[in-house]
Amino acid sequence: MKSQMASRRRSRDPLTRERVLDTAVALADQSGIESLSMRKLAMELGFGAMALYKHVANKEDMxxxxxxxxxxxxxxxxxxxxxxxxxxxxxxxxxxxxxxxxxxxxxxxxxxxxxxxxxxxxxxxxxxxxxxxxxxxxxxxxxxxxxxxxxxxxxxxxxxPFDNPDEVGDVAETMLEGFPVDTYPYLAETIVAHLNRADWEFGDEFxxxxxxxxxxxxxxxxx
Amino acid sequence: MKSQMASRRRSRDPLTRERVLDTAVALADQSGIESLSMRKLAMELGFGAMALYKHVANKEDMxxxxxxxxxxxxxxxxxxxxxxxxxxxxxxxxxxxxxxxxxxxxxxxxxxxxxxxxxxxxxxxxxxxxxxxxxxxxxxxxxxxxxxxxxxxxxxxxxxPFDNPDEVGDVAETMLEGFPVDTYPYLAETIVAHLNRADWEFGDEFxxxxxxxxxxxxxxxxx
DNA sequence: TTGACAAGCGTACGCTGTACACCGTAGCGT
DNA sequence: ACGCTACGGTGTACAGCGTACGCTTGTCAA
Known part of the structure; x- marks a missing residue:
């Protein structure tokens, strides 16, 4: 009977520091660090907010x-x-x-x-x-x-300002519309050059x- | 009579976007960005918090x-x-x-x-x-x-972990006490090497x- | 059986960003 | 000279934040 209850909530196994940290990382990955709050993190884990503080000194520490x-x-x-x-x-x-x-x-x-x-x-x-x-x-x-x-x-x-290589072209176009080409001639030149090279990936520069x-x-x- | 009043508060000249930004930068420099709040910034300028929003769309924009x-x-x-x-x-x-x-x-x-x-x-x-x-x-x-x-x-x-070159020695010493030398042998070696070179400045590496x-x-x- | 301890919960406080309604004044069209 | 509009600044209010504190509950040692 007890074990039946245990599986009701997906996170009812006891909280551990590791589980807190891993979930926090996952949440930060998917929603950004600035939207990571202790309350949301605790809710995601299926616990009250203050439960986290048994495993983490404070948010800084986390x-x-x-x-x-x-x-x-x-x-x-x-x-x-x-x-x-x-x-x-x-x-x-x-x-x-x-x-x-x-x-x-x-x-x-x-x-x-x-x-x-x-x-x-x-x-x-x-x-x-x-x-x-x-x-x-x-x-x-x-x-x-x-x-x-x-x-x-x-x-x-x-x-x-782009998340994947496909967007480079679009972003380049809208940028060119946005600002006066003669104010930033070299920037414009660079953007135009990349309009024609759809295969370019910034990552390759690394x-x-x-x-x-x-x-x-x-x-x-x-x- | 009006001009007498004008000098009572150091910031009673009208607020401008530039003044807001400059003060915000100064405040961030001296107290860190995380402690920069709209209320504190406004108070520093001698205005109510909401006055800032006439010159800045929101904090992000600022x-x-x-x-x-x-x-x-x-x-x-x-x-x-x-x-x-x-x-x-x-x-x-x-x-x-x-x-x-x-x-x-x-x-x-x-x-x-x-x-x-x-x-x-x-x-x-x-x-x-x-x-x-x-x-x-x-x-x-x-x-x-x-x-x-x-x-x-x-x-x-x-x-x-140090703010000026003088502290390097102290920090190095306390680090060495803190962690086991045989766990991080190369790190320890590096720290020791710097204990003897008081003139070292990280900035020179740049x-x-x-x-x-x-x-x-x-x-x-x-x- | 008791008693200590750890885990988790609920409430509350002071802080944050900012929406919204409000007000005085300066400048303009008439 | 009058009234209107627009703008800069204010005060209040609300939702959300991190977290201090006191409480309950479950577990294990003695």
Missing amino acids: LDAMVDVIFNEMALPPTEVPWREAMRRRALSAREVLSRHPWAIGLTDSRMKPGPANLHHHDAVLGCLRRAGFSVALAIHAYSTLDSYIYGFALQEQSL ERGLDLILDGLERLLKD | LDAMVDVIFNEMALPPTEVPWREAMRRRALSAREVLSRHPWAIGLTDSRMKPGPANLHHHDAVLGCLRRAGFSVALAIHAYSTLDSYIYGFALQEQSL ERGLDLILDGLERLLKD
């Missing part, structure tokens, strides 16, 4: 933990390949994860408290570089440059820039 | 406009110097502005509506590159790579990475 959850999704640099390929794979994975969870990027705002997954990731990346012969200073430099690029690209990608940076780092390492 | 205000602060690439130097100066200016207004970085979240200053800036940068001989595709590539780096660096800088990217772009341009 957001920090959510960031660590998505850090956990990013692939560590594989150890069995040369540093350049390892860094490349990690970067691609990081970008992919960040574009699945775009809200995580802006969340670093004043969020200067790294979680364990974050620390572990940092350690793995630094280790990969050090073992490949990078000095401590050069490893920091490489890391800083690569991560700046990765996060920055994700940030830009997220704020593009690997080109990444390789440019990796080339530079390789050169620095050789000296 | 935030968009604030971003454009800080875009206006960033130096355009100068036209009288070669492209590489022009890009370099623009990048340094952009970073400086973003580090004075850190809240602006995270604000691009879903803020895919560029203001006029933003568009003008884009146009100037693209123009600088095109005039220097970059093809449209290469100009986009260069722009995307540089801006990703600039924004990403600002993002990272903002989320560092120019090194920037030059690395500019080197790469120069090579691409030559082909």
Whole structure:
């Protein structure tokens, strides 16, 4: 009789921190971080709002933990390949994860408290570089440059005014109508150029820039 | 008699959109964007909360406009110097502005509506590159790579756990106490290395990475 | 059996953004 | 000179937010 009751509500298994965080991430993915409220999250889980606070100190703490959850999704640099390929794979994975969870990027705002997954990731990346012969200073430099690029690209990608490649043409057209071509001649030129290349994907730029940076780092390492 | 009254309150001159935006930026700079509320902003200006809405459609609109205000602060690439130097100066200016207004970085979240200053800036940068001989595709590539780096660096800088170079030593020490050295050996190594270099500034990394990217772009341009 | 403890609930408080009705004044057409 | 309109600023009100606090209930140890 008790077990019959248990299956009435889809979420009547007990609440856990993990379940809270995973659901919060899912909700943020589908509706945006700004619309994620404790009440809605609790309702989604089938509990009262205050139940969450038994598993999470407060919303700040929850957001920090959510960031660590998505850090956990990013692939560590594989150890069995040369540093350049390892860094490349990690970067691609990081970008992919960040574009699945775009809200995580802006969340670093004043969020200067790294979680364990974050620390572990940092350690793995630094280790990969050090073992490949990078000095401590050069490893920091490489890391800083690569991560700046990765996060920055994700940030830009997220704020593009289109969501998928098909829309590029439409957006370009409406933009051209909107503003005077002679005020922004180069911008206009660029947009027109993309009207004719329906196959263009902003995402492809990522690997080109990444390789440019990796080339530079390789050169620095050789000296 | 009227003019005597006029000087009673420091803000009794009429409200303008510009005054609203400037004060909002100042308030965000000093107390963080998350504590910027319409009521507090209005009070700072010496008006009722709803008075703001005569000059700003809503908070979203205001935030968009604030971003454009800080875009206006960033130096355009100068036209009288070669492209590489022009890009370099623009990048340094952009970073400086973003580090004075850190809240602006995270604000691009879903803020895919560029203001006029933003568009003008884009146009100037693209123009600088095109005039220097970059093809449209290469100009986009260069722009995307540089801006990703600039924004990403600002993002990272903002989320560092220290606010000025003097604190680096202290933070490093407390971090080392906090976590097991053998769990994060490379991280620990890196921290220790910085304990001994009190003169290190994360900001210096910016120019090194920037030059690395500019080197790469120069090579691409030559082909 | 008792007693402690943990999980979840309900209510309430102070804060937020902003819709709406209202008012005084400046400027304009007549 | 008169009246009208439009505009800038105000006050109130409402729904939604994060969360402090006290309560109930179920579980397990002693």
